[in-house]
Amino acid sequence: MPGTNLTREEAQERARLLTVDAYEIDLDLSGAQEGGTYRSVTTVRFDSAEAGAETFIDLVAPAVHEAVLNGEALDVAAVFRDSRIALAGLREGANELKVVADCAYTNTGEGLHRFVDPVDEQAYLYTQFEVPDARRVFASFEQPDLKATFQFTVKAPSGWTVISNSPTPEPKDDVWTFEPTPRISTYITALIVGPYHSVHSSYEKDGQSVPLGIYCRPSLAEYLDAEDIFAVTRQGFDWFQEKFDYAYPFAKYDQLFVPEFNAGAMENAGAVTIRDQYVFRSKVTDAAYEVRAETILHELAHMWFGDLVTMEWWNDLWLNESFATYTSIACQAYAEGSKWPHSWTTFANSMKTWAYRQDQLPSTHPIMADITDLDDVLVNFDGITYAKGASVLKQLVAYVGMDAFFQGVQAYFKAHAFGNTRLTDLLGALEKTSGRDLKTWSKAWLETASINILRPEIETDADGRITSFTVLQEAPALPAGAKGEPTLRPHRIAIGAYDLDESGKLVRTNRIELDVDGERTTVAELVGQARPAVVLLNDDDLSYAKVRLDEESLRVVTEHLGDFTESLPRALCWASAWDMTRDGELATRDYLALVLSGIGKESDIGVVQSLHRQVKLALDLYSAPETREAALNQWTDATLAHLRAAEPGSDHQLAWARAFAATARNPQQLDLLQSLLDGTEAIEGLTVDTELRWSFVQRLAAVGLLDEEEIAAEYERDKTAAGERHAAFARAAQPSEEAKAQAWASVVEQGDLPNAVQEAVISGFVQPDQRELLAPYAEKYFASVKEVSDSRSHEMAQQIIVGLYPTLQVSQETLDATDAWLESAEPGAALRRMMSESRAGVERALKAQAADAAAATA
16 A cells, blocks of 8 residues: 655645644554554544635555544545545634544555564564655654644553653553653654663763663664664764754654664654664674764754754755764764764765765756655655765855854754754855855755866976966766756865875875866966875865866876875775766776775775775676676685785774675685685684675575575574575575576565565575576566556565666666666656666666776777
């Protein structure tokens, strides 16, 4: 039951008509261990601006038994259809509606998700409501600007725990009655129910005391590093309350690590849900802890920006997510005692790379997207909304000054607490505190799409002194199908000058900061100075733009990329090289050579792991087919050499072990994997723990060296939810027609897998070494994708549509087949977008392969 789409116009009309006061929601979850459906009783009190008006309330439910409006029973058969209950003849002023329904547990990560842990065979529940899925659990006016208070009463199985937005009460006869929440939006209400394990503490400062809780399944309790999580959380409380000048606005703060979660986390007010893969069962690198910390801080920032003050409509989704992203990274970078002061390096290396990729797709859109309905917003959780938006906020902070920025934010929170706002409310506050006119800035940066390219133009005299220095700005044509026009923008950037010192290290010898605008910006400050070895535009990563190096800088960087003394300029150069590879300006073979020459000197483990992923992607998709195997062999030999040379027990050793496992190919390499797996061979310091074992198992299964019996035996060693997913991946990865047919049928034809298992099967199915085996599925894909889109929930459909697109079939035939399908199938906007983005990936790969082939013959 996907649920009827809601348009912006419908939401505006409903908001004009209604003021919602309070919900009382009574759920009988006593049968949750068995599953099926549950009784949901909603009483909602609201005011109508007009007598006799008509509106509707949202509900996705298998059955509605009763709907009573102002004491009058409605004809359910007549008023309930297409996930809406029609409400006619409203009173002016106060109205009351009671709805009794049977709602359904899901296994898709939407609504009320139900999961059974194979370890203890107990059910665990949690809600996920963003964007429109509170209506799967209770009748609601499902839009962000109709805030209300929510009082939950829940009957649960004996011995279980119920957590919600309000503090957890003592149950009476297994019934948990919560106090009403403050006024919040429907999508940030939450219930988490089950025999969860918990650890409790508090945040104490200057007389303030906020109860803190961390929850997970008992089967993960031995791995829960609660003190580390509490430490990051307290750091966030300290930093955000100081910067926002507004006390944490809710009664307690729980963080719940829940199974089969589709996203990273969700900012439910006072009850944040987080994917439980962040409870690390095995050794991980520091980069994983950094990412987890950023997620924790991102959701905590939402308690103010998103939950306390909420967007009026989803066109400001970008601001909600970008603000949380920017402030979480800033907290890591600047908070006293932070473990990750290099977080802007990680941001440049991962978030901005994501943004640049998204911004070059045919679906690129202005940061402030035109969200006309729920279908629009569901596909807008993308690299523009999160990463480009946060990049532009970073530029805005540089433009107005950090002090003025946070002074404006403070005024914004005080003015709009527990209310709804638009972008103009924040920009108006920032204009007052900074004195800057942000209307022109907003139009250039938030209302236009795509990306700029910045290049240095440098002239020198015979003595090597700079005679002219100009920053050139380009606005490339938008991708075919994208809306909008190329736009030159104002950039606040730094220019860094780097020279080699006596030890061979690249050190910054000069830095200037300036505004760049138009096609040409003259930089007079650098005229007359000695030409440095490397000139780096957008040093410190202040702006959002693709950056190119001049010829001399590129030559030095190619030889000395690993020699920068600081991690951020290295990351910027790595990102530029990767971007050039994706654009076909740098051949894949040359990118591989650059990585091999510099990665051994790269100290930042997050950058190293990103390079691992990017090299593998480049070799699988962007390398010329005739030279791909040789390049893969070269890379695999390097991964093994670095694995053997890495410091025993280090993060780098673990990262290289995973990189080696992802690509091992010849008999000797595969024998080593098998020997490491069965313990007949060891590498000093490398512990082959549970997760690393599965990496080896999955690769050995993908090359046909492990059969079903051996995969099943491995699952018996790790009979957990994670083990079930890993085993599903391994089975789908096997290089046989039978394995592929079974995997395809389980996902596309049967369609009853839980979301996390479906994701694992899809990932296992798509193996780069199995192009020929997978080729027949391209035709099957185009024959079935429309039915999948029409019949599955959004999350489940998106996994299949994007995950099973024939990305590995890099050919004109794939492009032609996609074009023919787009013309004949008449897909809706969301499906069309997913298909066109996937097509663009193949088109880009074709171009990059041609560049690589040309370099091979040059």
